[in-house]
Amino acid sequence: MALALRQRSILPGFGLTLGFSVLYLSLIVLIPLSVTFWKASTLGWGSFWHIVTAARAIASYEVTFGCSLVAAVVNLFFGVLTAWVLVRYTFPLKRLFDSLVDLPFALPTAVAGIALTSIYAPNGWLGRPLLALGVHAAYTRLGIVIALTFIGLPFVVRTVQPVLEDLDSELEEAAASLGAGRWQTFGRVLLPTILPAALTGFALAFARAVGEYGSVIFIAGNMPMRTEITPLLIVTKLEQYDYAGATAIAVAMLVVSFAMLLAINLLQKWSGSRLGREELEVLPIG
Amino acid sequence: MAEAITWGEARPNRQPATVPRTGATSEPAGVRWLLIGTAAAFLAVFLFLPLAVVFSTALEKGAFAYFKTFADPDTLSAIRLTLLAAGISVPLNVAFGIAAAWVIGKFEFFGKSLLITLIDLPFSVSPVVAGLVFVLLFGLQGLFGPWLIAHGVRIIFAIPGIVLVTIFVTFPFVARELLPTIQAQGNDEEEAALTLGANGWKTFWRVTLPNVKWALLYGVILCNARAMGEFGAVSVVSGHIRGLTDTMPLHIEFLYNDYQFVPAFAVASLLALLALVTLVAKSIVEWRTQS
Numbered sequence: 031m032a033l034a035l036r037q038r039s040i041l042p043g044f045g046l047t048l049g050f051s052v053l054y055l056s057l058i059v060l061i062p063l064s065v066t067f068w069k070a071s072t073l074g075w076g077s078f079w080h081i082v083t084a085a086r087a088i089a090s091y092e093v094t095f096g097c098s099l100v101a102a103v104v105n106l107f108f109g110v111l112t113a114w115v116l117v118r119y120t121f122p123l124k125r126l127f128d129s130l131v132d133l134p135f136a137l138p139t140a141v142a143g144i145a146l147t148s149i150y151a152p153n154g155w156l157g158r159p160l161l162a163l164g165v166h167a168a169y170t171r172l173g174i175v176i177a178l179t180f181i182g183l184p185f186v187v188r189t190v191q192p193v194l195e196d197l198d199s200e201l202e203e204a205a206a207s208l209g210a211g212r213w214q215t216f217g218r219v220l221l222p223t224i225l226p227a228a229l230t231g232f233a234l235a236f237a238r239a240v241g242e243y244g245s246v247i248f249i250a251g252n253m254p255m256r257t258e259i260t261p262l263l264i265v266t267k268l269e270q271y272d273y274a275g276a277t278a279i280a281v282a283m284l285v286v287s288f289a290m291l292l293a294i295n296l297l298q299k300w301s302g303s304r305l306g307r308e309e310l311e312v313l314p315i316g
Numbered sequence: 317m318a319e320a321i322t323w324g325e326a327r328p329n330r331q332p333a334t335v336p337r338t339g340a341t342s343e344p345a346g347v348r349w350l351l352i353g354t355a356a357a358f359l360a361v362f363l364f365l366p367l368a369v370v371f372s373t374a375l376e377k378g379a380f381a382y383f384k385t386f387a388d389p390d391t392l393s394a395i396r397l398t399l400l401a402a403g404i405s406v407p408l409n410v411a412f413g414i415a416a417a418w419v420i421g422k423f424e425f426f427g428k429s430l431l432i433t434l435i436d437l438p439f440s441v442s443p444v445v446a447g448l449v450f451v452l453l454f455g456l457q458g459l460f461g462p463w464l465i466a467h468g469v470r471i472i473f474a475i476p477g478i479v480l481v482t483i484f485v486t487f488p489f490v491a492r493e494l495l496p497t498i499q500a501q502g503n504d505e506e507e508a509a510l511t512l513g514a515n516g517w518k519t520f521w522r523v524t525l526p527n528v529k530w531a532l533l534y535g536v537i538l539c540n541a542r543a544m545g546e547f548g549a550v551s552v553v554s555g556h557i558r559g560l561t562d563t564m565p566l567h568i569e570f571l572y573n574d575y576q577f578v579p580a581f582a583v584a585s586l587l588a589l590l591a592l593v594t595l596v597a598k599s600i601v602e603w604r605t606q607s
Contacts, residue, residue, distance in 0.1 A: 036425035042516035047419040115355040136591035138545025140565035145366035206340035241442030244547035261444035
């Protein structure tokens with residue numbers, strides 16, 4: 031029995047549900063994705079490399095990964111702060127704030143895109159005062175960072191929040207009774223505990239930001255070499271019927287996203303093993 | 317390995333929201349209010365303002381201008397197409413989600429953790445790439461494209477393509493929501509039902525489904541919200557034919573780029589309402605699974 035492909039169970043439906051799941055998964059996800067890799071392989075390595083290392087493509091990676099990184103760092107800081115405030119303190123409208131944290135998952139990206147653009151446009155609610163300070167928000171890289179911060183906002187909050195909720199207050203009491211100040215307790219006791227969860231949230235926010243399209247294109251300005259994100263470059267190539275170019279860059283993006291998926295899985299295992307818990311609340315909606 | 321699963325769920329076992337703390341394990345009032353103020357300001361700027369601007373711009377020319385948007389045949393056609401795409405993709409993904417959650421949650425078999433990872437795959441694919449994938453399959457230069465077009469079947473730049481990419485991007489939601497709950501239930505109740513003579517279907521309908529109904533409902537709501545709101549993937553395969561292949565998010569893009577701000581935000585306000593309903597539903601489901 032050691033080599034059996036499944037354990038015995040009296041529950042019915044194993045064959046039916048496994049068969050249907052695998053068939054549906056293959057038709058909708060696996061076959062379409064493999065066709066993309068196969069299409070890219072017909073390009074040949076030389077031209078593939080030529081396309082993915084073209085100056086405009088490199089510039090778009092810099093914009094995409096640079097802005098995603100900045101946005102994820104912003105979310106790391108404010109996410110931990112928000113989770114802390116929501117778990118530890120009571121204040122007016124707290125439940126409303128808590129529910130609204132998931133808004134970026136629920137709000138369609140196109141709606142987020144036009145809303146953020148009109149807020150940060152030169153005549154917008156925040157765009158006008160920012161402009162008076164000499165800061166151009168919309169149609170610059172700052173605008174991209176703002177959109178990506180919005181998109182990734184729930185991740186760190188929702189990964190750190192359950193960890194803080196489960197935290198044993200005895201840890202902090204012990205630290206305090208051993209003479210640690212509040213800052214010392216935070217840095218030496220609390221921070222190491224929430225770090226794996228916070229990093230998982232950070233990685234998820236970053237991964238989400240790298241692929242994001244809808245909320246960014248309205249606010250980005252979309253200038254090639256300066257504010258053009260990689261997903262937009264794919265769309266532009268498609269609109270010019272450059273299918274080979276679009277496929278090559280898409281495959282480059284797929285490889286990066288699979289690598290990040292792997293990294294996130296490892297991070298989640300790490301945070302799970304550190305804290306003896308498995309489930310993390312992460313539910314992206316587009 | 318069941319232990320390695322890291323799926324999201326509507327948190328059923330949350331502790332009391334605030335743990336009362338005193339003295340040495342709390343912060344001085346000044347620090348506390350500074351932290352609360354900073355977090356509240358951050359959330360207000362990033363969450364309240366976008367919602368406020370959607371509704372205020374939609375209504376800035378009055379209720380008549382707002383409702384006039386919905387008399388436009390192109391807007392109505394976009395709403396119909398969005399409902400159609402969600403109406404097809406959500407039930408299909410519910411069927412898949414139930415099957416996948418059943419086989420993963422109730423059985424131990426070889427390749428289970430691989431299956432779990434693969435179900436998650438569409439979340440890590442950029443929406444634009446998801447659209448491109450189907451263009452490469454069914455487009456004019458695609459694998460099956462020429463054959464399909466010779467037989468009079470249009471998928472890309474037509475409604476079937478929109479439905480297909482919507483299925484792709486909403487693929488994991490129901491399975492992901494259902495699985496942790498089905499796993500947490502264990503097999504005991506189903507085994508009891510079978511021992512008492514119920515057949516497989518009856519066991520599922522009368523025992524399993526009532527136990528996971530809230531998780532299922534939440535998965536359906538999330539799946540639907542994403543299906544109606546998807547932009548990038550749909551944008552790649554739609555062809556943007558107004559009145560024919562424009563969904564609500566694509567119609568918003570067209571109106572906005574055409575400087576028709578009130579109609580753009582009026583359509584956007586419908587999707588923003590959908591988002592708010594989704595958040596309320598999430599709170600209700602969390603509350604139901606707690607009690």
